[in-house]
Amino acid sequence: MNGKYTIGKYEFENRAAYEKARRELEFLSRLQRRYPLNQDNALAISDILKKSGVSLQSKIGMDYLNRLDSYVKGAERRGKMKRRQRKMGWLWQRNLSVIAGLLAFMLCIIGVYTFLNFYSSYRSNRKIWELQSLIVREDAYMAEESKGEAEEAIIEPEAEIIDIPLEATEPTILPEYEELYALNNDLAGGLRIEGTGIDYPVMWTGQDSSYYLSHNFEREDDKNGLLVLDYRCDIGDRQQNYLIHGHNMRSGTMFGGLKKYMEPSYYQEHKYIAFDTVYERGCYEVVAVFVSQVFDSDSEVFKYYNCLDISDEADYQYFIENLDGIKLYDTDAVTQFGDTFIMLSTCDYSRENGRLVVVAKRMEGIQ
Numbered sequence: 001m002n003g004k005y006t007i008g009k010y011e012f013e014n015r016a017a018y019e020k021a022r023r024e025l026e027f028l029s030r031l032q033r034r035y036p037l038n039q040d041n042a043l044a045i046s047d048i049l050k051k052s053g054v055s056l057q058s059k060i061g062m063d064y065l066n067r068l069d070s071y072v073k074g075a076e077r078r079g080k081m082k083r084r085q086r087k088m089g090w091l092w093q094r095n096l097s098v099i100a101g102l103l104a105f106m107l108c109i110i111g112v113y114t115f116l117n118f119y120s121s122y123r124s125n126r127k128i129w130e131l132q133s134l135i136v137r138e139d140a141y142m143a144e145e146s147k148g149e150a151e152e153a154i155i156e157p158e159a160e161i162i163d164i165p166l167e168a169t170e171p172t173i174l175p176e177y178e179e180l181y182a183l184n185n186d187l188a189g190g191l192r193i194e195g196t197g198i199d200y201p202v203m204w205t206g207q208d209s210s211y212y213l214s215h216n217f218e219r220e221d222d223k224n225g226l227l228v229l230d231y232r233c234d235i236g237d238r239q240q241n242y243l244i245h246g247h248n249m250r251s252g253t254m255f256g257g258l259k260k261y262m263e264p265s266y267y268q269e270h271k272y273i274a275f276d277t278v279y280e281r282g283c284y285e286v287v288a289v290f291v292s293q294v295f296d297s298d299s300e301v302f303k304y305y306n307c308l309d310i311s312d313e314a315d316y317q318y319f320i321e322n323l324d325g326i327k328l329y330d331t332d333a334v335t336q337f338g339d340t341f342i343m344l345s346t347c348d349y350s351r352e353n354g355r356l357v358v359v360a361k362r363m364e365g366i367q
Contacts, residue, residue, distance in 0.1 A: 007021055007060065010060055012059070020058050021059060021061070024054075024057075024058050028056075028060070028061070028064055031045065031048065037067060038071060039071045039078070039178075039182040040075075040182075041071075042068060042071035042072045042074070043072060043075055049068075074182060077179070078179070078182065078183065128200060128216075128224075131200075131201055131217055171279040173278050173279065174276065174278060174279065174280070174281065177189070177190065177276070180201060181278055184203075184218075186203050187201055187202075187204075187278055188202045188203055188204035188229045188277060188278065189201075189202045189235065189275065189276045190275075191227055191244065191273065191274065191275045191344075192273075193270055193273050194270070195269065195270055196257050196260075197256075198254075198255070198257055200226060200246075200254065201226060201227065202226070202228070202275070203217075203226050203227065203228050203229065204229040204231070204233070204235065205231060206234075208231055209229075209230050209231045209245055210228075211228075212225055212227075213225040213226075213245060223247075224247060224253055224254055225246075225247055225254065226246075226254070227244055227246045227255070228244065229242060229243070229245075230244070230305075233308060235277040235278070236279075240309065240310045240311055240316075240338075240339070240340050241309070241340075241342075241343065242340075242341070242342045243308060243342075244275075244342060244344050244345065245345050245346070246258075246346050247347070248346040248348070248349075248356070254346075255346035258346050258358055261286070261289045261356075261358050262289060262291075262328060267286055267289065267329070270286075271286050271331075271332070272286070272360075273342065273344075273358075275342050282340075282362055283362070283363045284341075284362050285333045285360055285363050286333065286358060287331055287335060287341070287359045288324075288327035288331060288359045289327060289328050289358050289359070290304075290323065290326040290327045290359075291326075291328070291350065291351075291354060291356055291357075292304055292357060293351055293353045293354045294353040294355060302326070304319075304322075304355075304357055304359075305343075305345065307319045310341075313337050316337050317337075320335060323359060339361045339362060340361065340362040341359055341360065341361050341362070342360050343358070343359050344358040344359075
């Protein structure tokens, strides 16, 4: 082993440290098979380690404990948040009964309806603000990932036979989305446009594109809904065209602000869109803005919402040529076959079944 003792990316100074780490890895492997390390199991695993009396002191053991500690803190935060929500829900319910009694004497039916409508919007927005506060975006994440890749040790031939079950067997959730994903695994990612009010989670069910257009993150009825990735898209595989739906709310929430892109000056100030999946960060440049509509199924016209798979060059050319024909103005973006696109789609009230769409292409190498 050329004087080195390694297990995966871990390197040990001597045989004794190597043997200790190997024993701890065997113990953790057995524990992992019974209790996979995640936020749901974090508290149970912590109790088991305390009762077992096992002391994890190797590099592998310490890394495991650090990961466990982050999950334990997440589980505790989730518990506190649920208790706080129950308490706040009780307080709001009590206050509403008092307010409703007062308004019955002061306002007419229209006034009461207006108030309740306002409260519903406020409550929905408050939940969105709470969700946004859980998405922690830090450059440190990228720095840590780069550092980890640079420091990854080369496994010697003798070490290749060692089974390391702690390695991820599926795509890794980005750190900034771990807590939200643990609360609702329908989370597909997040979309934000700097300098605008657009900064929301993006949901995906794989079966229905309409559910989260009328429900919030907690699966409660909500007229604002959330942003929704079309059910025909799949974040598990790199799509070439992601279609994202959102309501054009009069309050300006969700995709209510997209109408501003109809002005070239607004585009010049907001050319870039950040769209992350829960697995991968992404930055996109606006390519085109256009107004279209949902057509009858037998209409032989350009239906942007069906142009999701453009992996064939002929389909790509069809998509781009039609964009050029209906876009409201020229942009600075240059596209080529193989680009990945997002299409932000919302209602346009200037025509029946109208849609306003903002198309952007992924800028490779930029996150």
